[in-house]
Amino acid sequence: AQKVTQAQTEISVVEKEDVTLDCVYETRDTTYYLFWYKQPPSGELVFLIRRNSFDEQNEISGRYSWNFQKSTSSFNFTITASQVVDSAVYFCALSTFSSGNTPLVFGKGTRLSVIA
Amino acid sequence: GAVVSQHPSRVICKSGTSVKIECRSLDFQATTMFWYRQFPKQSLMLMATSNEGSKATYEQGVEKDKFLINHASLTLSTLTVTSAHPEDSSFYICSAPTQIAGGPGTDTQYFGPGTRLTVL
Numbered sequence: 631a632q633k634v635t636q637a638q639t640e641i642s643v644v645e646k647e648d649v650t651l652d653c654v655y656e657t658r659d660t661t662y663y664l665f666w667y668k669q670p671p672s673g674e675l676v677f678l679i680r681r682n683s684f685d686e687q688n689e690i691s692g693r694y695s696w697n698f699q700k701s702t703s704s705f706n707f708t709i710t711a712s713q714v715v716d717s718a719v720y721f722c723a724l725s726t727f728s729s730g731n732t733p734l735v736f737g738k739g740t741r742l743s744v745i746a
Numbered sequence: 747g748a749v750v751s752q753h754p755s756r757v758i759c760k761s762g763t764s765v766k767i768e769c770r771s772l773d774f775q776a777t778t779m780f781w782y783r784q785f786p787k788q789s790l791m792l793m794a795t796s797n798e799g800s801k802a803t804y805e806q807g808v809e810k811d812k813f814l815i816n817h818a819s820l821t822l823s824t825l826t827v828t829s830a831h832p833e834d835s836s837f838y839i840c841s842a843p844t845q846i847a848g849g850p851g852t853d854t855q856y857f858g859p860g861t862r863l864t865v866l
Contacts, residue, residue: 665855673837675857721789725855733780734841734855738789 632657634724636737643712644745651707651740653722659683664698664705665723665734675721681705712744749773750842752858759830760866767825767861769796769840775820776842780855781813784837796823796840830865837862 633656643649655664666678679689681698689696693710709716719741723734749772759765769779777798782790794815795803802815812834814826827834839860 667857672859673839673862674859675839677854677856680854732843733782733792733795734790736789736791741787 632659632662632724632726632735634722634735634737636720636722636740638740639738640741640743642743642745645714646711648708648710649712649742649744651709651720651722651742653705653707653737655703655705655722655724657724657726659726661726663725665721665725666696666705666707667721667723669719669721669739671718678707678720709742712742714744714746717742717744750840750856750858752838752840752861754861755859756862756864758864758866761831762829765827765830765863767827767838767840767863769823769825769842769858771821771842771844771856774842774844776823776844777820779817779823779840779842781815781823781825782839782841784839784860786837790839793825796825798823827863830863832865835863835865 635654637652641649662683664681668676668678679696686698686700695708697706719739721739722737725732725734751770751772753768757765779796781793783793784790792805793808796815796817798817798820804810812828817823837860839857841855841857843855
């Protein structure tokens with residue numbers, strides 16, 4: 631069975647602080663995808679990143695960075711110099727590659743509040 | 747980029763009525779679409795997989811007679827909540843996977859903007 635755990639339910643930081651959102655996953659598949667999505671109050675899911683299981687390189691995109699470690703089954707997300715606009719719920723998700731048409735398994739999400 | 751639309755974005759209805767939600771892939775064909783439900787302050791839970799040309803596959807605990815899914819074409823899937831009740835009030839989101847040019851293993855799920863259903 632596949633499972634995604636986001637242990638942090640809510641995080642509150644002051645603007646300009648760095649914050650890391652944790653994600654731990656479980657799967658028996660050797661090929662899989664990991665995702666991060668942002669859900670602002672409007673509800674629409676905003677795609678942030680997709681990483682396949684064969685690519686363990688860390689990735690940086692502006693103030694966002696992701697640390698993928700297969701040894702610990704973790705795919706953590708760091709926001710550097712946080713801003714109020716970063717306030718949202720962030721979901722980590724997992725899907726297998728056995729078929730391109732597989733649904734995502736979501737973690738419970740982490741609600742991030744950035745205070746000015 | 748690929749876009750998935752949903753209509754309506756928000757609906758309020760009386761208990762006992764049926765509500766239809768449409769999910770469209772705007773610039774790609776989707777033989778499969780997924781329907782998720784999200785209760786307030788909770789995660790997204792898969793309800794069913796919609797398959798073009800065949801019956802939908804429902805997750806355990808989801809009533810197929812209550813949540814009717816029709817994948818009428820390669821760009822349209824509909825979810826009908828029949829005889830809606832207040833406990834059906836939720837945020838319904840569809841998604842469609844598509845292959846991106848670049849070789850195997852590059853599929854991505856595109857999500858619609860969601861439909862907020864409130865049953866009075």
